[in-house]
Amino acid sequence: MNTSIVGAVAAGMTTFLLLHVVIWRAAPSNSPRILLLGLLAAVGILVSLLVGLLLAGLNAFVLCAVLWIDLFAVILYMFVYAGLARSVSVTLLSRLLRCGDQPLDFNALVEEYSSSSRFDDRIRLMHRSGLVRLSENSVALTGRGSALARWAKLMGQVVGGGLEG
Amino acid sequence: MKVSAIFLYLAGSLVYVELRSLLSRGYSVRILVDLHTRGASASLGSLKSGYGGGVGVRGMLAKRVGTLAGLGLLRFRGNRVGPLTPLGKVCAVAGERMRQLLRLELVG
Numbered sequence: 236m237n238t239s240i241v242g243a244v245a246a247g248m249t250t251f252l253l254l255h256v257v258i259w260r261a262a263p264s265n266s267p268r269i270l271l272l273g274l275l276a277a278v279g280i281l282v283s284l285l286v287g288l289l290l291a292g293l294n295a296f297v298l299c300a301v302l303w304i305d306l307f308a309v310i311l312y313m314f315v316y317a318g319l320a321r322s323v324s325v326t327l328l329s330r331l332l333r334c335g336d337q338p339l340d341f342n343a344l345v346e347e348y349s350s351s352s353r354f355d356d357r358i359r360l361m362h363r364s365g366l367v368r369l370s371e372n373s374v375a376l377t378g379r380g381s382a383l384a385r386w387a388k389l390m391g392q393v394v395g396g397g398l399e400g
Numbered sequence: 401m402k403v404s405a406i407f408l409y410l411a412g413s414l415v416y417v418e419l420r421s422l423l424s425r426g427y428s429v430r431i432l433v434d435l436h437t438r439g440a441s442a443s444l445g446s447l448k449s450g451y452g453g454g455v456g457v458r459g460m461l462a463k464r465v466g467t468l469a470g471l472g473l474l475r476f477r478g479n480r481v482g483p484l485t486p487l488g489k490v491c492a493v494a495g496e497r498m499r500q501l502l503r504l505e506l507v508g
Contacts, residue, residue, distance in 0.1 A: 321427065338475070385436065
């Protein structure tokens with residue numbers, strides 16, 4: 236692959252990841268902040284294109300390659316980040332890591348998860364995101380949450396997957 | 401040109417994979433769908449016990465443990481979950497380190 240492309244992509248993605256880590260560490264939040272992450276990715280892609288321009292001049296093929304590789308890298312990172320931010324599976328892996336070589340009883344795992352605040356925490360996060368309204372012990376959909384639920388049901392039918400959760 | 405086309409195709413494929421993953425495994429998405437099915441509101445307790453159209457937290461965890469075992473990240477025999485395989489340990493450590501690096505606390 237052209238060294239200009241590699242250099243440009245490396246510069247842009249390094250910028251994106253550095254900004255991401257610095258901001259997330261300086262201002263931690265329980266919200267996934269996907270829009271902010273997208274903005275940082277856009278900054279990274281811009282840096283890639285500028286470096287590409289510097290290294291290869293106004294070469295459309297190089298700039299297109301830089302753009303599509305950056306887009307692929309950003310989408311891949313978003314996938315990884317979604318898992319880090321919210322994945323129950325990653326939490327399960329961490330839990331089992333603490334057990335060393337000892338297996339856990341599945342019922343004990345269910346009991347532990349059920350009695351933890353994780354489900355309630357998720358509802359509170361959804362409340363803060365404006366998807367649900369939490370009052371005392373009841374949860375209600377907001378307009379936004381209802382629209383997202385309808386979209387999910389429609390997309391579930393379109394792509395053919397079950398909304399198992 | 402070929403590089404551009406390949407990565408554009410891969411980017412599109414990834415978007416599809418992420419969408420499928422979100423729809424089939426999304427915790428929050430499933431909660432929203434459960435609420436929608438119940439007429440837009442429910443008590444916290446009934447929402448938790450009836451999660452995923454009735455499978456509850458047990459069903460949710462069973463699905464995830466089954467998938468992790470299928471991916472070769474842990475052992476799952478009868479009612480015994482674990483231990484992690486070497487690959488599972490690598491993924492667990494990587495996940496923990498990245499969560500610590502990004503100071504992500506309230507997770508799944």
